[in-house]
Amino acid sequence: MTSSHLDRQRTGAPTDQGTTPAPSLLLLAGPAYFPIAFIARFPFAMMVVGTLTLVVAARDSIALGGLNSAVVGLGSALVGPLLGAAADRIGQRPVLLSSGLVNSLALLALAVVAFSDLPDVAVLAVGFVLGASSPQIGPLSRSRLVQLILHRMPADRRARSMNGTMGYESAADETAFVFGPVVVGLLATTMSPAAPMIGAAVLTLVFVTAFALHPTARVEAPASHESVVQAPARELRAPGVLVIVAGALGVGLFFGTVLTSLTAVLSEAGHGESAGLVYGVMGVGSTILALSTSLFPARFSLRARWLVFGTLMLAAMLAFGLAGGALPVMVGAMAVAGIGVGPTVVTLYSLAAERSPQGRSATLMTMLGSATIVGQSAASALTGSVAESTGAGTAVLLPIAAASLVVLAALGNALLGRGPLAVEDAVTSTEAPPAAL
Template identity: 30%
Template sequence: MLRTPGALSFLLPGFAARLPFGMLTISILLLVQHTTGSYANAGIVAAVTGVSMALFAPVMGKFTDRHGQGAVLVPVVLTHAAAVSALTALALLGAPLWALALAAVPAGASVPQVGPMVRARWAARLEGSPLLPTAAAFESVTDEFTFVVGPVLATALCTGVHPAAGLVTEAALTLLGGLLFAAQRSTQPAVHARTGAGEKHASALSFPGLRVLIVAFIGIGAVFGGMQVSLAAFSNEIGNPGANGLLYGVFAAGNMIAGIACGAIAWKIGPRRRLLLGYVGLTAAASVLWAANSAMLLGALGLVVGLFIAPALITGYTMIESLVPAASRTEAFTWLTGAVAFGQAGAVTLAGRLTDAHGSSFGFLVPLGATALALATLLALRSKLAPKAPSRVVNTSPQTTSQSASQPVSQDESQPVNERGLGHRVPVTVD
């Protein structure tokens, strides 16, 4: 996969531009909690940032599909650096909560959607290739690595250097990495300004499978947000604030380990079943977090929770190829990224209030509730996650054409041809 022409040219700057995403929420939480003394207030400001990102990310994705990644990314990273700097200054000056929340709007709205842009480049480079699921797994591992390094780095900066050091570093890395990534124009996907003469550009949200995946990813975002607040509060309760970065790093390391495993496994079950099984495991693992009474036990449980997140993320992103056409794919990826941010935003708000009122154990109930609701939605609407079942499969090899055409395709196991490794077999869909 890494030998794909041009891959390294966008992977390295893309990673530099994505690392700050793992730093943003925890940096806001730690700075605002330091200046206001309240996890609830910190959660509100972080939540406003997440909601703003969730609302504007799809808009950014749509503009990217129509005008190109570089045209969108350059002004976005400049705006983000300025907005985060303003939020940091207001927090240090002791501004009231309403002012911090207002400043959080542009800070969240301008978060550059580099992850979806990298995925869109992979989809364009590897369209029809059996390496595409490997690329999806690789991207999930990269995301999880940023969630390992980002929170640890932000916590170390905020607790060891200055409470504002996390946000300052986040803004600087976003600016530098984003501009470097935008400069890699040769690997950008084709711009889809129009889908045809007189034809309107279809919104990614018009595809029902994406809407179901959005609900699933909101649940995953709630796990991230609930864990961030509750782990920070737990670390303070045991008198070791620095343990927060380590505990969250262990949780994110579980995601990364599972992501590597997912990329190495040749799956024999369909993506829809993988998503459901992953969510069953995630809900079960989250159901015992509240009972942890030691850092060692909580770290072990967090590791198990992390192991179930990566399969769900990887499967969801991989399914986009079969659920959404190429002209709307960047927008679809940003909807999923925005869903994670939205779930994270709601979770940090609710977990912050529960933690302030009752302690960290109540904050851990938020990931449980969110994943249970998402699982129930997935079970009820799982039929929407199946791509259009091919009426027949045509093999370009003349010896097996008639045999392949007569074989029915199970709807539950239907999946992109390149994921099943069927070589030159081409799905033919009849509307």
Template identity: 35%
Template sequence: MASTVTSSKTSRPGYGHLLRTHGAWTFLLPGFAARQPFAMLTISIVLLVRHTTGSYAAAGAAAAVTGVSMALFAPWSGRLADRFGQRAVLIPGVPAHALAGLALTALALADAPLWALLAAAVPTGASVPQIGPMVRARWAVQLRGTPLMNTAAAFESVTDELAFVVGPLLATALCTAVDPAAGLVTEAALTLAGGLLFAARKSTQPPAGTGGHARVKHASALRVPGVRVLAVAFLGIGSVFGGMQVALAAFTESIGEPGLNGVLYGVFAAGNMFSGIACGAVAWKAAPQRRLVVGYGALVLAAAGLWAAHSVPLLAGLGLLVGMCVAPALITGYTLVEDLVPAGARTEAFTWLTGAVALGQAGAVTVAGQLEDHLWDGAAFLVPLGGTAPALATLLALRPRPAAPPRTRTVARGVGHREPVTVD
């Protein structure tokens, strides 16, 4: 282990080296297509249900149920993938999600009652394939013990944000220029094609039961205190995504330019993406827990100014700033997971964080829809601040926990193995 630590301090290969990793592109390309549900699903539901019902509250409720279902089922999906392998989870799960999304679309177009839409939203969210966590788990196996792990964490955050640039733009364009249902139909098609191609790449998936079958079967990644703290932080980040989606949709409709919704959200996501690229290119000297607190504080301050924006240029600038503050927190959180959680529970840990973002997004969409329907125009812009401020308080109170990986509890005292090994 000493040689690994030394190499990480003296050299830090960049994105080019990372992307030359053997077999990387075989799971990155289909994985990108299959990530689109997380980027397209909520906004597609909001736009479709708002069109068919005329209510942001109903649209927010349907999107929220989808997000909550995803948040509740995602960790179980990750745990099953750790235990039985990613392919075993994806082969039945990907077609199930596509069918559920199409069923929700058909019900909305048939003017079904709200309770029917909410019932259909449950399997739609529960079956969202957890491609992002699965890709991160593949990187963890491919790059174990190398200084490229931090670069991989940054690259994955950038990829997520690229999806959040492409996804909302594509969904909004399809829903406004083609048909209100086109967003969900396209999301289902991309999930089916990308998810099955990703599942077909068996050679790069982590071995089933990595880290010990007993550990995977009986221990949850959520038992790690640092993972719980990070989950709270990611809940707050989810509130930014959900609040911005509803607030921007309502704002652009109020000024008679609904097509600008995807553009403004794309600017927000672009700020996140470019900030993530920069984070991955920097050789950080500050401790990750300190970077997390500082970055999160900046996010809260940026979100505090959103409610005052009343013009497209000002809102675009503030959205860009908020987006730039999201990436450092996401990247640092995912990087900390590498130290906190053993390999056999890592996919589950990543899905807890992804699920926390989805849960925060679902709650934010619900609250933002209610605020827009019952208060003043632009009230939904208060939601990102309301979600991130309590999360920052939690980070400030418990910040030592994410930085304390349990490296020595499973071996003899003084031996600094990162994962459980047989004591010599």
């Protein structure tokens, strides 16, 4: 068998006999990859709520619990991009193995320190280490799959695979963040407040390690005898990149303002216990639409999608602001918001895949994740303060402002010229990049 024949088999192109089927992403990544990557997301999804539950129970202070959760988010936001940069430089495997080990130890340490006689600052310090060492599973998974698509997928299937992959990854993130707090609640109520931290530590040791050791971790790992080829770091500050990060920040602000203002409005109306259910309406629509983006026609460009669905988010929040506490109107607004936010998140990550400077894919993906975390944490604190000091009627204006930022970033993106390598071009190029595995 000739070397060219083997090359065509490896990339999924038809052989001379035309009998080699084009590989699916499931085949390229391996059947174990997706369940491992999905479960590996849960420790982070459990972390913020779990630390809040633990610290409040151990220290009898809601203020300290909320502050510690914010410190966890801050640590993840500040250090996350550095972990992504390290993964681009030395490969994902050593970064994930080391951060997973530190993170699991920090989870156990917080369970001990919270119930100790150490001062509150010790709790906050451990919380920061916990957030800073959080394995960036979602961004790194996206980075791996993008490289598999661009390096191993036949040219005529890349566009649909890219859209479907970004949709799945967004849905996986949202599902983990919906059910992560549920797992925390079950463990905390049936066992002890420290149980979620111990459970998250076990999941981290098992599934983050499995994710790190999975063969797909070699996708972007440089060979030991090769120098790492990376674009200059200043390319991460290019307008086409920063506008995507601004969009991700707006999405984070949107999540934080919506949940907190919704809780405030429903509490004033005497339906506070319904906040989680009403907010869940947005999550359901968001997940369904995120998974449906692969069905969008190619002529519905990424720039147009961001504008259309971002505007839908803004329209939903205008309706929410005018609802006046009417539950049916708020439910409808959350449903429309979900239709908007799901495809918006998918579009942002697709644009990140398009504009990622050479050798810095993981860095950019973690920048988007960190921007979302910063936005959500800051917005939750700000909206809660506004609702407490001026009332829910003022707090409902903040989701409108957050959605406006998403739309403004979309307008800025539309005004920019095309990036150096657009998804529409990269995933349909007739010449595949060299295989990286």
